[in-house]
Amino acid sequence: MAKKSTTRANSESTDDYLKAILTIGGPQEDRVTGNALAEHLQVRPASITGMLQKLSGQETPLVEYEKHRGARLTPAGKRRALEVIRHHRLIELFLHDILDYPWDEVHAEAERLEHFISERMEERIAAKLGDPLIDPHGHGIPRKDGSLPERREVCLSELAAGNTGVVTSVSDRRPDVLRELKNLGIVPRAHLTVTERRAGSRPMRVRIGPASQDIPLTVRLSSAIYVSQ
Amino acid sequence: MAKKSTTRANSESTDDYLKAILTIGGPQEDRVTGNALAEHLQVRPASITGMLQKLSGQETPLVEYEKHRGARLTPAGKRRALEVIRHHRLIELFLHDILDYPWDEVHAEAERLEHFISERMEERIAAKLGDPLIDPHGHGIPRKDGSLPERREVCLSELAAGNTGVVTSVSDRRPDVLRELKNLGIVPRAHLTVTERRAGSRPMRVRIGPASQDIPLTVRLSSAIYVSQ
DNA sequence: AATGCAATTTAGGCACACCTAAATTCTGGG
DNA sequence: CCCAGAATTTAGGTGTGCCTAAATTGCATT
Known part of the structure; x- marks a missing residue:
C-alpha cells in the first residue's frame, strides 16, 4: 500500500x-x-x-x-521554491562565513544540502548569521515569509562604454568563473567602470575600483556580473 | 545505458x-x-x-x-561505515557546539545529513571543532584513518549496588530519554553511585554527583547509560 | 492551405529499495 | 532421525525519476 x-x-x-x-x-x-x-x-x-x-x-x-x-x-510551488532558495543561500553564507569555505565551493555543497536541512537548522543558521539578506555572491536571501529583498541590477554585458557601477552580484554556477572573478577583484560591492566596448562578442574592457589599469573581460565573465548604477 | x-x-x-x-x-x-x-x-x-x-x-x-x-x-565496508559514523558524530557536535542545538535534537538531524556532506565539509567541521574525539553524547568520533578512540565502559544496568563510576556516554537514539537524562544531570562526565539494586526489572537507585538524595532509574534509562569505574 | 522542422508527449523500460505472500532452510527438542 | 517453528530466501509487485524511440502537435513559412 x-x-x-x-x-x-x-x-x-x-x-x-x-x-x-x-x-x-x-x-x-x-x-x-x-x-x-x-x-x-x-x-x-x-x-x-x-x-x-x-x-x-x-x-x-x-x-x-x-x-x-x-x-x-502555483502559489504553493512558489512558496516551496523560495524556501529551497532560502536554504541554499543561507547555507552558502554559512559555509563561507562560519566554516571558511572558499568562495567557489559553497555553491556545490549548498546545492546538495538545501534539500535536507530541517526547519530548525534553517532557523539556527539564520540566527547565527543574524538573519542575513545577502549571500556571498550578492544574491538576495528570501525571507521566511517568502519575500525576496529587491535589487535593481543590470548585467554588465549590457552596459555601454563609459558607465560606472557597483557590483551587486555574480553568477555562482561555475567555480572556475568565480575563481577568475575573485582574482580580478570583481566581488560584490567592488566599483567598476566600462572603459571600452565593441560590438559582438569582443571582450569589453573595464577598470576595477581605483586601479589605474583596465582589464579585458570575456563575454563569459561579463555575463556573469551584475551591477547597479 | x-x-x-x-x-x-x-x-x-x-x-x-x-x-x-x-x-x-x-x-x-x-x-x-x-x-x-x-x-x-x-x-x-x-x-x-x-x-x-x-x-x-x-x-x-x-x-x-x-x-x-x-x-x-569487508574492510571496504567497514571503512565506509566508520566514515559515516565520523560524519554523524562530527555533525552532532557541530550542531550542539556551534549552532546551539538542544542535546536531544542533534541525533535526528545528523542522521539525515551524515549521508550528504562532502569530504571538504567534514574537514572544515573537524577543523572548526579542533579535531574532536568525543561527541555530545560521549561517543568516540572515528579518526580520519578509521581508528576509533578506545573506551572502557560498562552499561549502568550491569553495575551492582555500591559501585561508583563516571558517565562516559549515553544512547542518543530516543530524544525523550535524552531529555530525562539531562534533567537528572546524567551527562557524560557526571559522577554517579549505585545506591540500590534489586533483581529483575525493578528500578535501580543511584546518586548523582555530590547530591544528597538518590533517585530511581527505570531500566529504560539505566540501559541507556554507560560508565567507567 | 500545405509542409517541414522543432518542441512536446506517449509508450515501454530500467535501477533502486522497499513490500507481501509463498517457498525454503535451519535448528533444537523429542 | 524427524519435525515444528523460526529464520531466511524467492517471486512478483510498487512508486519514483530517469531513459530511448516513436508518435504527435504547433508553428512559421511558403
Missing part, C-alpha cells in the same frame, strides 16, 4: 524543478518551456513532461501546466 | 546497512543476522536479503555474505 493517499511530492527532484521554473521564469513568472527546463536541469525533455504532469496533478498542485503550453508555479 | 558498469552502491540505504552491521556486530565484528538487521533498520527481512545480496555482489563488495549465514563487513 502507498504511504500517502495520492501521488505526493517532496523530493529533491521536485525541489529542483520548482527552483528551475522560478529561475527561468524570472520575477515576472513567465511560463517556462519544457525545453528550457530540460536544458537547465540536464535531463531529457521526455522526462520533463512526466514530472510536470505529476507536479500539476497532485492534491495541491505545485505547478500549473497544460500540454504543449509550458509550466508556471 | 547504465551510468556505471556493474550495480554500484553508495546510497543512503547502503550507508545505513553498513552502520547497522557495524553497530550490531560490535567491535568483535560478529556475523550479523538478517533478523537483527531488519529489526534495527525497521525493514522487512525479505528486503534485507536483497540488499545483502547486492552489497556482497559488487565489484568491490562491502559485505561478506552467504545464504542463511548472516553478514559481516
